[in-house]
Amino acid sequence: MYVAGARAEHGTKLGGVPRAVVAVGVVSLLTDVSAEMVTAFLPVYLLFTLHVGYVQFGLLDGLYTGATAVLRLVGGHAADRLRRPKAVAGVGYAMSAVTKLAFPLAGASAFGIGGLLAADRAGKGLRTAPRDALISLSVPSHQLGTAFGVHRTMDTVGALLGPLVTFLLLANLGTAPDPIFVTSFGFALIGVITLVFFVRERPAAPASAKKAPSIKAGLALLKDKPFARVTIVAAVLGLATMSDAFVFVLVQKTTDIPLSALPLLPLGTALTFLLLATPLGRLADRAGRWRIFFAGHVLLLAVYLLLLTPSGGYPIAIAALLLHGAFYAATDGVLSAWAGSMIPEDLRGSGLAVVQTGQALAKLVSSIAFGFLLQYASVLAAVVVACGGLAVSLLVVLLVRRRAAA
């Protein structure tokens, strides 16, 4: 079905979006189907097939999130230095693809599975910044928001399809692990083939024109005031952003909807994100990326405030999920568009990696802090702290902007 698009002339646009962006979107869609298939299956695999205990599972889950941050910086820098973002992203995609086939070999060894999860996440870390650089280099600066919006929409379609494929396999073939891992590998492999054969990189500037950027040059970006401000704004707001899992648990608890609705709550956020990512990206190109990014976090504050409503039932839960999805649509791709427009082209990978890593580390700190809070405090106290923290962060960010304007 993607063949028609792929055969179009180089540089043609599909619905106003450059073909290269759509092609990268297809790669992300396929890769997300592959990744989310495994994410959906993993608890069944570990608990039912392998009898891995809860505690080990928790540790493995931690590895899953921890492994990406540093490798993003490596991926971004390598993409700039080699002037080949596509090649670096390809290594990351291929790495994640191969791990899917290795799962059956790891058996019930917690270390083996932990290593594979880390390798899978490392691949994701490696490819994220070069992929965003690839997108940002294929559109003019005034269309960055739209381009990232389209990409995130396609990405989320994949994330929604993955668990569906897993369900179909489980329902028809039972819990035998091999068909799931093989199918997941198949999707990932088609993703890699799509990247290699259908994503065209803009030809790099002649090697002699400029020296390959050093690590120093990447870090020196932070001396550039506007860029440093984006990094700080993203990190400060990240510190007050609780992880999705907490949001869903708290939505279920505070609204008093049945516990069995919990597995379906992420769908609400994802569907809203999917529908709004492109329009909000387009809006960001017109109204200003900073404004939309800030407004997105105001929506997040609204989510937290809704959690203060006692026993609101489904109406409050649905409102919270719609706002949460809108928050993602207004911030995820928009941040890359906003930062991307300030980074010189030869440092696009490193610069995007710096901003994203700052935000990711801040979010990690906030989720650990929030976890400890919930060990000792009630749900209400935790939500009040979250509201306060985000309100303060929004004020700090406004002050940073005001000082910049003065």
Added chain:
Amino acid sequence: MKSWFARYRVVIGVALVTLVVLATGGYVWRTAARPADQGQQSRSGRLLTLIDQRNGNDAVSTAELSTSDGTRTPTGLRCQRVYTAGGTTVCLRLAGVGPTFEAAVLDPSGHVLKTIPLPGVPSRARVSASGKVVSWTVFVSGDSYVSAGGFSTRTGFYDLRTDTVVESLETFGATVEGRPYAAADANYWGLTVGSDDRTFYATFLGAGRRWLVKGDLAARTLETVRIGPECPSLSPDGKRLAYKKTTKWVGRWELAVLDLASGQERVLPDTAGIDDQAAWLDDHTLAYGAISGSTGKSSVYQVPADGSAGPTLVATEASSPVPMP
């Protein structure tokens, strides 16, 4: 070389994608077409119900205790976790996209009395001896309170006498070492209900510690008994409690039996590696699922409850042992 690649890239790309689609599709198709096991009815000796994991069909089957890889007769149910007592069967199984799961409660004729949607992935299931109280534990992924090393479970039960479902023990009043517990982070797993259909034992994780708790289903209260034991299982005579325990946070569990009257605990030999809620086959014998050291697959073992001997293998590639009358 470069121009050759440029000219044929689309053709090669399409060919490769087609190849991968056909190969993956063919593999899945072949797996789906695999013939199902044919059960035989001729059998002798003591029987055990279990989930057959030999071909991924998760068929609840009856098997003879005497041979570990003998004929298994499918009952027609497919579950990730199953238990039967007092004529009532609970089957935790796939329910819908997500994937989501449900607890199906069945009467002796296999008629579904009730289905209860579950908030996570099936982990434990039990039915009280009378068949009146059905309980389950599910694992909720991506919802750990502390991001590294954390995890989250929900334990609920269904009372057939009153047709009431309690989705999570979190709503019970908990007392930890004499003090009421109010923090949001409370996880429960492995519920076992006594012959009065009211007294229960379970595992509680709060403030970073794992406890054995004892509670009252009617009063909706529970209190901590001691640190450590997990996945308790009351013996049919109600005098002893089997559970798994470990001395380290991430260690290998061993099966132990506690005499409730004397408070004496006995660790059963050679049971290291168990991760299950053991089932009492009778007042003297326990059965449990564990990964076999030699095959790396889940297997079912039985072991004398008095610690007089080590476990013996009763079924390869199987889980969820259930005693049969």
